[in-house]
Structure formats: structure tokens, C-alpha cells
Amino acid sequence: xxxxxxxxxxxxxxxxxxxxxxxxxxxxxxxxxxxxxxxxxxxxxxxxxxxxxxxxxxxxxxxxxxxxxxxxxxxxxxxxxxxxxxxxxxxxxxxxxxxxxxxxxxxxxxxxxxxxxxxxxxxxx
Amino acid sequence: xxxxxxxxxxxxxxxxxxxxxxxxxxxxxxxxxxxxxxxxxxxxxxxxxxxxxxxxxxxxxxxxxxxxxxxxxxxxxxxxxxxxxxxxxxxxxxxxxxxxxxxxxxxxxxxxxxxxxxxxxxxxx
DNA sequence: TTTTTGTGTATATACAGTATATACAGTTAA
DNA sequence: TTAACTGTATATACTGTATATACACAAAAA
Numbered sequence: 001x002x003x004x005x006x007x008x009x010x011x012x013x014x015x016x017x018x019x020x021x022x023x024x025x026x027x028x029x030x031x032x033x034x035x036x037x038x039x040x041x042x043x044x045x046x047x048x049x050x051x052x053x054x055x056x057x058x059x060x061x062x063x064x065x066x067x068x069x070x071x072x073x074x075x076x077x078x079x080x081x082x083x084x085x086x087x088x089x090x091x092x093x094x095x096x097x098x099x100x101x102x103x104x105x106x107x108x109x110x111x112x113x114x115x116x117x118x119x120x121x122x123x124x125x
Numbered sequence: 126x127x128x129x130x131x132x133x134x135x136x137x138x139x140x141x142x143x144x145x146x147x148x149x150x151x152x153x154x155x156x157x158x159x160x161x162x163x164x165x166x167x168x169x170x171x172x173x174x175x176x177x178x179x180x181x182x183x184x185x186x187x188x189x190x191x192x193x194x195x196x197x198x199x200x201x202x203x204x205x206x207x208x209x210x211x212x213x214x215x216x217x218x219x220x221x222x223x224x225x226x227x228x229x230x231x232x233x234x235x236x237x238x239x240x241x242x243x244x245x246x247x248x249x250x
Numbered sequence: 251t252t253t254t255t256g257t258g259t260a261t262a263t264a265c266a267g268t269a270t271a272t273a274c275a276g277t278t279a280a
Numbered sequence: 281t282t283a284a285c286t287g288t289a290t291a292t293a294c295t296g297t298a299t300a301t302a303c304a305c306a307a308a309a310a
Binding site: 023026027029084085088089091092093095096097098099100102104105106108110112113114116117118119120 | 148151152172199209210213214216217218220221222223224225227228229231235237238239241242243245246
């Protein structure tokens, strides 16, 4: 499944999993109707507890990204593309807003921020 | 002391206090040598436990923003202005970096991000 | 049909982070 | 010396995150 987790991170493991799966759904690497790896197989892969993978899938379900059928599996849901894009736009805006707040207190200019944006956007990730 | 805390936030109270005092130090509203409110008076003001204010002050001490003398008080330390600025620049860069990563996955253009930056920087905060 | 294997679910448990009240100990000024 | 102020330490509780293990249902293999 190509998910990378860090145990030393302060972000909970289930959150890391959630975010990475979300990214794959948004970028269409995972398509509606596809089945996710079972909580067991993913747990084995990542060498963590099934409870933790379940926790991640539960979160995705609550946000409408997947649907779970007991004893069968967890599947990518049909979620409105426009709504997802709006959510992501909101996230980006919140991050920039926080950055701007810090910048203003520390007298970091808009030009400095713009050049950071230019450089970071160029890099391939 | 003009600190605002939110109990409903997912950010711990001691963190909220820490960050707001840091901002006041960085913006020079609080100057080297000045005494912070005592952990008790601040706790009373904010209607929280002294342990929580102590926790906040401890964090500030570990990062070198303040110095505490038992039975006397906690004072703003002399911290190198350039180092603080570097730390803040690093924070801003990390936020923009995260924003860019999300943007790329969701096909949000650099132009869209630039206009967010323009608008958010204009607003007075 | 029965068994086996693969799903997700529920329970009991542990540990770390955050927060509390309350008792303790040193400093300073009345 | 006493009173009023500092920060410190202890015992306790609640919540979030994570674990192992037992349970229950579905589907394919025997």
C-alpha cells in the first residue's frame, strides 16, 4: 500500500495513515469502489496493531472518504470532487493564514514569503 | 497580561499561553529583564491551575525565552534577536511547505496561493 | 454441507500527556 | 517575627493513543 509512518512523530499513527490515504484518494491514485487493504494486512505491513489501522479507517469513514462493510472490507466512497477541493483549499488557506500571522509579528515581509512560495512550489515532490 | 485561552481548542492550554507570551517577546511588547506575572496571579486571571501556568513558563525557560528564580519570579531573558528571527522564518517556511504539498496534490495553482497570501497579508491583525 | 480463511468488531489493558488541588519551601517587606 | 508574596513537589484523575486477544460474520475451499 506504500504508506510510510514515523513512530517518533508527534502526529498519531492513525492520523498519518488517514492523511496519506486521503492524499491518494484526492490525487485519484485510489479510485471510487476500490477496496483498501484489510485492517489486518495493513497492520502487518506497518508492524502496528489492527486497532490502529481500524482507527484510521474509522476516521476516513466519518469524513466520508470510505465505506466499511463488516466482514467484507473497506471501500473508497464516491465523494463529491468539488467538496474535496473546497476542503483542501480551506486547509491551504488556514496554513497560509497562520504563516502570515507569525510573519507579521516577526516583521517578515510579504516579499520574503512570496519567494519562499516560489522556491517551494518549484521543487518536485 | 492580556492572554486569551480557549478550553475547547485541541491545543493544550499551556501551549496557548507559551505561544502568546513568545509573540509578546518577539514583538518586543515584553522586554528583557521584565518580570512575568506570577504563576499564581496568571492562573487566577485565567481561572486555571498553577501547574498549568508553571508548565507554560517551564517550556519558555527550556527554549531560552525566560529565566526563573525560585521564590522570586520569572523574567524575560536576553535572547539573541537574530536567532529568534531565524526560528520564526523556519516556522513560516514549514507552514508554506505544508501548504504547497497539499496544493500540489489537489491541483491548486501557485497563482491561487499567491492571491491568498496577498489578501491575508493585507488584512490587519 | 462443513471447514478454513479472510473480513471487521469489541473488550480489557497500559502508557503518556494534560490538568487539577493542595501541601511545601524560600524571599522580601511590614 | 510575621505576613504576603514567589516558585516547587506530590498525589490524583481524565483523555487520547496504542496494544493483544477474543469474538462474529462472509465467502471460498474441501
